[in-house]
Amino acid sequence: MSERKAFYTKMVGIALPVVFQGLLNNSLSFVDTLMIGQLGEASIAAVALANQMFFLISLLYFGVCSGAAIFLSQFWGANNRTSIQKVLGLSLLVAGIAALAMAATSLLFPRQIMHIFTDDATVVLRGSQYLRVVAISYVFSAVSQILATALRVTGHAKTPLKVALFSLSFNAVGNYFLIFGIGPFPAWGVAGAALSTALSRLLEVIILTIIVYKRHPVIAIRSLDAFRLDRPFLAHVVPTSLPVIFNEIFWSLGMVAYKIAYAKMGIAAIAAINVTEAIGNLFFVALMGVSNATLIMIGIKIGEGEIEAAHRYARRFILTAIGIGLAMGAFEALFAPSFTRLFNISDTVRSLAITCLYVHASLMTVRSINIVIIVGILRSGGDTKYSMFAELFGVWAVGVPLAFLGSAVFKLTITSLYLLLGMEEVTKMFIGLARVKGKKWVNDLTTIH
Numbered sequence: 001m002s003e004r005k006a007f008y009t010k011m012v013g014i015a016l017p018v019v020f021q022g023l024l025n026n027s028l029s030f031v032d033t034l035m036i037g038q039l040g041e042a043s044i045a046a047v048a049l050a051n052q053m054f055f056l057i058s059l060l061y062f063g064v065c066s067g068a069a070i071f072l073s074q075f076w077g078a079n080n081r082t083s084i085q086k087v088l089g090l091s092l093l094v095a096g097i098a099a100l101a102m103a104a105t106s107l108l109f110p111r112q113i114m115h116i117f118t119d120d121a122t123v124v125l126r127g128s129q130y131l132r133v134v135a136i137s138y139v140f141s142a143v144s145q146i147l148a149t150a151l152r153v154t155g156h157a158k159t160p161l162k163v164a165l166f167s168l169s170f171n172a173v174g175n176y177f178l179i180f181g182i183g184p185f186p187a188w189g190v191a192g193a194a195l196s197t198a199l200s201r202l203l204e205v206i207i208l209t210i211i212v213y214k215r216h217p218v219i220a221i222r223s224l225d226a227f228r229l230d231r232p233f234l235a236h237v238v239p240t241s242l243p244v245i246f247n248e249i250f251w252s253l254g255m256v257a258y259k260i261a262y263a264k265m266g267i268a269a270i271a272a273i274n275v276t277e278a279i280g281n282l283f284f285v286a287l288m289g290v291s292n293a294t295l296i297m298i299g300i301k302i303g304e305g306e307i308e309a310a311h312r313y314a315r316r317f318i319l320t321a322i323g324i325g326l327a328m329g330a331f332e333a334l335f336a337p338s339f340t341r342l343f344n345i346s347d348t349v350r351s352l353a354i355t356c357l358y359v360h361a362s363l364m365t366v367r368s369i370n371i372v373i374i375v376g377i378l379r380s381g382g383d384t385k386y387s388m389f390a391e392l393f394g395v396w397a398v399g400v401p402l403a404f405l406g407s408a409v410f411k412l413t414i415t416s417l418y419l420l421l422g423m424e425e426v427t428k429m430f431i432g433l434a435r436v437k438g439k440k441w442v443n444d445l446t447t448i449h
Contacts, residue, residue: 004316007297007313007316010293010297011290011293011297011317011320012293013155013157014152014157014289014292014293014296014297015289015290015292015293016157016289017152017157017158017160017161017289018152018157018161018285018288018289018292018293019285019286019288019289020161021160021161021164021165022285022288022289023282023285024161024164024165024168025164025168026281026282026285032171032172032175032193035175035176035179035180035193036175036179036190036193038179038180039179039189039190042120042122042123042126043126043189043190045118045120045123045127046114046122046123046124046125046126046127046130046190047126047127047130047190047193049114049117049118049123049127050110050113050114050127050128050130050131050134052117053102053105053106053113053131053138054134054137054138054141056102057098057099057102057138057141057142058141059248059249059252060095060098060245060248060249061095061141061142061145061146062145062248063241063244063245063246063247063248063249064091064094064095064146064241064245065091065145065146065148065149066244066248066295066375066379067091067237067240067241067242067244067245067384068087068088068090068091068146068149068150068241069149069152069153069292069295069296069299069379070240070241070244070295070299070379070380070382070384070445071083071087071237071240071241071445072084072087072088072149072150072153072154072299073153073295073296073297073298073299073300073302073303073380074299074300074302074303074382074444074445074446075087075303075446076153076154076299076300076303077299077300077301077302077303077304077446078303078304078305078446080303080446081218083233083446083448084150084218084219085219085221085223085225085226086225086226086229086233087237088146088150088219088221088226089221089226089227089229090229090233090234090237091146092142092143092146092221092227093227093229095142095143095145095146096139096142096143098142099138099139099141099142100138100139102135102138103135103136103138103139104135106131106132106134106135106138107131107132107135107136110127110128110129110131110132111124111128113127113128113131114127114128114131126189126190127190129189129190129191129194130190130191130193130194131194132191132194133191133194133195133198134194134197134198136198137197137198137201137202140198140201140202140204140205141201141205143205143208143209144201144204144205144208147160147205147208147209147212147219148160148163148164148208150212150216150219151208151212151216151219152292152296153296153299153300154216154218154219156216159208159211160208163204163207163208163211164204166203166204166207167200167201167203167204167207168200170196170199170200170203171196171197171199171200174192174195174196174199174200175192175193175196177192177196178192178193178195178196179192179193179196180192232448233448236445236448240382240384240443240445241384242384243384243385243387243388244379244384244387244388246388247384247387247388247391247392250392250395250396251391251392251395254392254395254396254399254400257400257403257404258399258400258403258421261400261403261404261406261407261408261417262403262407262414262417264407264408265407265414265417268346268348268349268352268414269352269414271345271349271353272349272352272353272356272414273356273414273418275340275343275345275349275350275353275356276353276356276357276360276418278343279332279339279340279357279360280332280357280360283328283332283364286324286328287321287324287367287368287371287372288371288375290317290320290321290324290368290371290372290376291371291372291375291376292376293317293376294313294314294317294372294375294376294377294380295375295376295377295379295380296380297313297380298310298313298314298317298376298377298380298381299380299381301313302380302381302442302443302444302445303444303446305444307442307444310380310381310442311439311442314377314436315436317372317376317377318369318372318373318377318433318436320372321365321368321369321371321372321373322365322368322369324368325364325365325366325367325368325369326364326365328361328364328368329361329362329363329364329365330361332357332360332361332364333357333358333361333362336354336357336358336361337354339357340353340354340357352414352415355415356414356415356418359415359418359419359422360418362422363422363425366422366425366426366429367425369429369432369433370425370428370429370432373390373429373432373433373435373436374387374390374391374428374432375387377432377436377441378390378432378435378436378441381441381442381443382443382445383435383440383441383442383443386435386441389431390428390431390432390435391428393427393428393431394424394425394427394428394431395424397427398423398424398427399421399423399424402420402421402423402424403417403421406420406421
């Protein structure tokens, strides 16, 4: 097998399971929403608002897992098993403590949490019921996501996909029985949905743990030494990992700021953007699969000491991102009218959504390049501070000011504003490409001083 063919075979082997798992999560989440929707609008709102707690903690998980993947890939390439265990130990401690804190808050203060979002008594009551039951699942998810990350880095990306398929299917079936009280099961409504979610996440972490300890000794922690973190190790890992976590937090706040700006333009504008993003998220899943492969494959090459190969891989991944972006952009533009027919919206909103989808499609290639560079290439080389700078400069120095100027000052239409906000992606692309071309992004993180 040629080197180039081996490259693409490995890329597909890592990316496709991530893509399938993302699509699986989205599709089963849609089924869950349909089931809960049978209980009425108050139940839909209650679960959606209550799940903001999981959304917040999942951002932390993503940051921790992304930071861990940087070091795991390089240590895996360097065959440094001791450091792999310590990275996993630190990741489990950080994510576990955060998960316990969030779970305790949800368990003890569910009504107060719900009142942050709404004063509707029915929504608060049902949301509180959901939070009390689902809270413990935050801990299960923390462990599952870290183990899944370690398995992907070590070349077993299909394993977490198979386990997720099983646990999410269990969740969907459990929802059916526990929400509606089928057969001998009680009809617990939203509390039933929460219990099904908690049980499915418990099942997922149990299966992943069994697989890891039976088949993958490198990532199976068998000694407390993995949790004994000395100062040199922390000084080596934390400065590289923290920017990744801050990146995710402030990026999400930027997305909230965008929503505030959109909200100033009326209900039709908000609805059109929500439809556009719901469809766009399906394409985002594919891009995240490629960026995962980028981070892991380049990180391993750096760990192996093959720096020139790392630069070659970076160029190849950027060209791949361009090809994928062009193909997905063309597909999205071609089927934009068909996509919008899946939603029960007015003709006015549908027309706006179609135009926004055309804009989204036109920027797909730029967005594809950015995800591969920022989430994949720069992070793989430990260049996380610059990666954070590129992301947050685009959002906060370009995107957010333009969003509020366009909506509040210049009174642009939603489609014009959406196009203007594409400048965020264009800015990030130039910043990222300049960094990759300068070759200053590669840092060998395998040596701990």
